[in-house]
Amino acid sequence: MTNIIMAGVGGQGVLLACRVLMEAAFYSNYDVKESEIHGMAQRGGSVEAHVRFGSDVASPLIPNAAADFIVSFELCEAVRKLDYLGKHGVLFVNNEKVIPSSVQAGLAEYPEALDTWLDNNVPNVHLLDTLQARKDIGSKRCLNILMLGALSNRLDIPEENWLSAIRELVKPKYVDTNIDAFNYGRSCTA
Amino acid sequence: MNKRIMMGNEAVARGTYEAGCHVAAGYPGTPSTEILEALSRNAPDVKSQWSPNEKVALEVAFGSALAGARALATMKHVGVNVAADPLFTFSYTGVNGGLVIISADDPGQWSSQNEQDNRNYARHAKVPMLEPSSPDEARRFVKQAFQLSEDYDRPVLVKVPTRIAHSRAIVAEEEVCTRELKRFQRDPQKYVMIPIHGRQRHIVIEEKQTELANVSDHTALNRVEWGDTKQGIVTDSVAYQYVKEVAPEASVLKLGMVWPLPRETIQDFAAGVDGLIVVEELDPFIENEIRAMGIPVAHGKDVIPNCGELTPDIVAQALNKPRAENHIPACPETLPPRPPRLCKGCPHAPIFTALKELDLNVIGDIGCYTLAALAPYNAMHTQACMGASVGMHFGMEKASPQMAENSVAVIGDSTFVHSGITPLIDIVYNQGTGTVIILDNRTTAMTGHQEHPATGVTLSGEATHALDIPKICEATGVQRVFTVDPFEEEDLKGLIQTEVETREPSIIVVNRPCLLK
Missing domain, CATH: 3.40.50.970 (Thiamin diphosphate (ThDP)-binding fold, Pyr/PP domains)
Known part of the structure; x- marks a missing residue:
């Protein structure tokens, strides 16, 4: 069984990434389940989804300290999810801050140097600087597939199944850009 | 058989389509909304519509059923409150065709003003309720709900919580049936609920409850999975999956039909184990009913919280199962909350x-x-x-x-x-x-x-x-x-x-x- 927590902020494409991941696992003949939260979370709130695949998946939710991977599209959201990370789990995190409304309103502060703290305290962490890559690829909106690319090296899913899943679920005119993003993400953790 | 990944709500829509449903009506509400959207997108033969509210949606679906159709009404848990008035009396009249009502509950209140447990409606309105534990079961149970509705002339509730409605999994696709409309026959004693008729219908529906309790005892919707007999776990809905996750060795009575409950099945199960533990979200619905049957329950809400949704960890703790320890130190920084907000440029x-x-x-x-x-x-x-x-x-x-x-x-x-x-x-x-x-x-x-x-x-x-x-x-x-x-x-x-x-x-x-x- 492989357990993956996907985390981010509403609007970052977390749920599409989950669907691509599930589809790629499904093409690879795994049983697969996912659970996500809609509604209020759409409006810029924290987004958390659980994806599990293996020979037979029961619960759609991943137990505490049982995630093999956490993929976070945002720094502070990564820290929020660390209780899920298993002993040998790996964290992939986009080294970027999305400032919450609570900080904009002056009611809270966004801590400095969360990236350094993660680097020092999480045994297996990949901090990815994706902003320049996304500019080079020519789309800011491909972060989700880029992060999947980074994760993909660690999963037992053949590359062609990833590409088929992207072609199946991403809008046709964005497929090429997203495949570039996937390949870039893959190169980061190769 | 073709298989695809579907969201639970898409699976409900698929089951509705396969059942040969003619008309579907609802009002949007998380986590129910995608059912009608998927029906409208994938099943153009089904006349699907948004109604102004849940009461109207249920009345439209009921009218369609009286006209001999298979009809679906969809709503979130609190939407059933709005539709409760027609629900309680459609229970008396019966439905002629098939009428299935989806109650999309929201344990944990991810997007709702309360976390009421709509299993109580099944008992209160005296209508059967089915509870799938996964998206594929949701598809199959909706079809069975239509069949039950037609066979017993009852509206049937199907409850899906957020963790099924908004969960994705592999779902099979079976053949889509087409069904002829039944005839509407004037029958004022059945369909005009003036007191003199209503009193007679009340007797009829109590008899139907007895018949359906017998169905509950013999349907494959309720099943025992024998294992270690030290403890027998009675569970329903997505809680079943958490039980299988943390106690795969246990004896489990999985309830897919939670109203009426299968008394004999529960008695036999209790007799085969040393003690019963009921694992259910929110209210002690099953637990209290089992106790009322005179069957001892060793544990229920004394170990399972009655507020919030369940998780594998909560169930593991209740069943005294080992849980993995956190091993990353707590971050010393206070993280800023990230509540949802009005979008930039929102006209509100x-x-x-x-x-x-x-x-x-x-x-x-x-x-x-x-x-x-x-x-x-x-x-x-x-x-x-x-x-x-x-x-x-x-x-x-x-x-x-x-x-x-x-x-x-x-x-x-x-x-x-x-x-x-x-x-x-x-x-x-x-x-x-x-x-x-x-x-x-x-x-x-x-x-x-x-x-x-x-x-x-x-x-x-x-x-x-x-x-x-x-x-x-x-x-x-x-x-x-x-x-x-x-x-x-x-x-x-x-x-x-x-x-x-x-x-x-x-x-x-x-x-x-x-x-x-």
Whole structure:
């Protein structure tokens, strides 16, 4: 069984990434389940989804300290999810801050140097600087597939199944850009 | 058999389609909304529609069933409250065709004002309830629900919680059936619920409950999975999956039909194990029923919380199973909260800025604009249920007349159509003077931009008559009806201030489409 927590902020494409991941696992003949939260979370709130695949998946939710991977599209959201990370789990995190409304309103502060703290305290962490890559690829909106690319090296899913899943679920005119993003993400953790 | 990954709600839609359903109606509400959207997209033969509210949706579905169709009504758990009036009496009349009602419950209140447990409705309205534990079961159970409904002439409830409705999994696709309509036969003693008929029907439905209890004892919807007999776990819905996750070796009675409950099956199961533990979300529904049967229950709500959703960890703790330890040190930094917020450029924003500056009591309602209760606006002071703002605002004025001058009701367009019109009639009828602000962004935004009667577009995207909100307000008898654009109106504050001070009822329709639409 492989357990993956996907985390981010509403609007970052977390749920599409989950669907691509599930589809790629499904093409690879795994049983697969996912659970996500809609509604209020759409409006810029924290987004958390659980994806599990293996020979037979029961619960759609991943137990505490049982995630093999956490993929976070945002720094502070990564820290929020660390209780899920298993002993040998790996964290992939986009080294970027999305400032919450609570900080904009002056009611809270966004801590400095969360990236350094993660680097020092999480045994297996990949901090990815994706902003320049996304500019080079020519789309800011491909972060989700880029992060999947980074994760993909660690999963037992053949590359062609990833590409088929992207072609199946991403809008046709964005497929090429997203495949570039996937390949870039893959190169980061190769 | 073809298999695909589907969301639970898409699987409910697929089961509905496979069952040969003719008509489906509902009102959007998380986590139920995607059912009708998927039906409209994938099953064009099913006549699917958004209704103005859940009561109307259920009445439309019931009418279709009486006309001999298989009909579906979809709603979130609190939507069943709105539809409860017809539900309880359709239980008496029976349905002729097939009538299935989806109750999409929200344990954990991810997107709801409460976390009521709608299994109680099945017992209260005396209608059968099925509870799938996964998306594929949801597809199959909906088909079985239609069959039960036709075979026993009962409406049938199917409950899906957030963790099934908004869960994705592999779902099989089976053949789509087509079904002839049954004939509608006039039968006033069955369909006209005057007291003399209703008393007779009550006897009939109690007999049906006995018959259905027997069905519950023999259906494969309820099954025992024997394992270690030291403890027997009775469970339902998604809780079953958590039990299988943390105690795969245990003996489990999995209940797929939770009303009526299978008494003999439970008795036999209890006799085969050393003690029963009931693992269920929210209320001790199954637990109390088992105790009422005179069957001892070793553990239930003494170890399983009755608030919030269950998780594998909560179930593991209750069953004394080992749990993995956290091994990463706690981050010493305080993380900033990230609540949802109104989008940048939201047309609701100028109104709440104005209301905040005017320091009025804001009697709010349900929609995106409820987020104005949070920072940075902090400009909503009550919110309860769909449509409540208008009547509550009037009630405050009745109790304390000056509250008409220091308060406003704020309600969205879809919510106003849902249940804001009748309380407006009350204000006029009983000589209120309050001001109601209708935030008309031409969509049901919070649930993901569904159409409604005032958008002029149907669920399937067809153009239709658009309800004219200012005109309907005028028709109630309100003389002072203003329509403003929140980005063009230079003196929003002045307008609101004048209207709250005016000693007659006023409506301010704030008209600007949602920028995400």
